[in-house]
Amino acid sequence: MAGVLARRKRPLLAIPLQISRFRALCENAGSRAGVSLIQGASRGLGLEFVRQLLERNSKDFVVATCRNPVKAENLAALKEQYPDRLQVLGLDVTDEDTIKEAANQVSKFHGPLELLVNTAGILHVENLVTPETSLSKLEKDALLLTFQINAAGPALVMKHMSPLLKSGGSREVPVIANLSARVGSIGDNKLGGWLSYRASKTALNQLTKTISIELARRRDPVACVLLHPGTVDTDLSKPYQRNVAKEKLFTKEFSVSKLLAIIDRVGMKDTGKFFAWDGQEIAW
Ligand SMILES: NC(=O)c1ccc[n+]([C@@H]2O[C@H](COP(=O)([O-])OP(=O)(O)OC[C@H]3O[C@@H](n4cnc5c(N)ncnc54)[C@H](OP(=O)(O)O)[C@@H]3O)[C@@H](O)[C@H]2O)c1
Structure with missing residues (x-):
């Protein structure tokens, strides 16, 4: 009894x-409304991430960072449309102080982040970087600048922003998504060329994979993924679209909606992986 x-x-x-x-x-x-940070948001895929995140959920807040907020007219237009749900901050991935300051601002005014998307990247820069068609065209300054923006930049953003990524938002786990490119895959490299861009994305892949192992061991783990957006009609791909079949050249709207669908499904089982826009895993 x-x-x-x-x-x-x-x-x-x-x-x-x-x-x-x-x-x-x-x-x-x-x-707790979800706060997402999109780094490299002045144009192209970054701007489209900001637009779609604001449009699809009436509660969530977006922090958009770019090198020069004063000149970012498209972000200013979005700010007019969503005055209470968008903040634009300055951040240049080649200047660690600006990354640190942006992280301080986020911590002070928004608290925890549930999503960080690193999009800034270069393939060509007028008078500075031209994608190499042969080894003889390789130039040290162009190679180093490409590595600085495409590989070191996102890694430093992860360094300063990862302490702000916390669970408790609407996602299964907080997520870091880094925009890579299929040409960064060593296993998939059958064409050669574009030495600096390819190698910088390979470096980004290794940095992200390595950081993902550390962030998975945290008490409050973060999932880190690499994403290939497909060939997308943006300033980055404009000069190289001639040989791309029409059906293989995506709009920003299409590519970002596919990438957000992947991000929305990311759990810890996916951390450290490299996905294409269609959800297929890409070989290293
Ligand atoms: N488009 C494609 O077909 C394609 C394919 C594969 C992978 N990707 C990757 O997707 C990402 C986005 O590409 P996208 O097509 O959107 O390129 P995009 O239209 O050329 O935009 C590039 C963005 O990077 C920013 N950026 C450049 N240098 C920066 C710096 N030092 N600090 C901060 N931001 C900087 C630019 O800002 P400013 O306006 O200040 O210059 C711009 O917002 C890149 O990482 C790219 O490698 C693109």
Whole structure:
């Protein structure tokens, strides 16, 4: 009899505790609007990430970073449309102080992040970088600048922003998504060329994979993925679109909607992986 009473007592005590814990969890989840940070948001895919994130959810907040907010007219137009849900901050991936300052601002005004997307990248820069068609065209300054922007930049952004990524938002886990490119795959390299761009994306892949292992060991783990957007009609691909079949040249809208669908499904089982726009994993 005493045993039966004891067995009955436990659930009677446990249920109210579980309900109150459940309520607290629900209230927390409901009260914290998700904050996403899109780095490299002045144009191209970054700008489209900002637009779609703002459009698809009326609660979430977006921090958009770019080198020069004063000149970022498209972001200013979005800010007019979503004055309470968008903040634009300056951040140049080649200047670590600006990354640190942006992280301070986010921490001060927005608290935890649930998503960080690193999009800034270069393939060509007028008078500075031209994608190499042969080894004889390789130039040290162009190679180093490409590595600085495409590989070191996103890694430094991860360094300063990852402490702000926390669970408790609407996602299964907080996510870092870095825009890479299929040409960064060593296993997939059958054409050669574009030495600096390819190698910088390979470096980004290794940096992200390595950082993903560390961030998975945190008490509050973060999932890190690499994404290939397809060949997308942006300033970056404009000079090289001639040989791309029409059906293989994506719009920004299409590519970003596919990438967001992947990001929305990311869990810890996916961390450290490299996905194409269609969800297929890409060989290293
Ligand atoms: N488009 C494609 O077909 C394609 C294919 C594969 C991979 N990707 C990758 O996708 C990402 C986005 O490409 P996209 O096509 O959107 O390129 P995009 O239209 O040329 O935009 C590049 C973005 O990077 C920013 N950026 C450049 N240098 C920067 C710096 N030092 N600090 C901060 N931001 C900087 C630019 O800002 P400013 O306006 O200040 O210059 C711009 O917002 C890149 O990483 C690219 O490698 C693109």
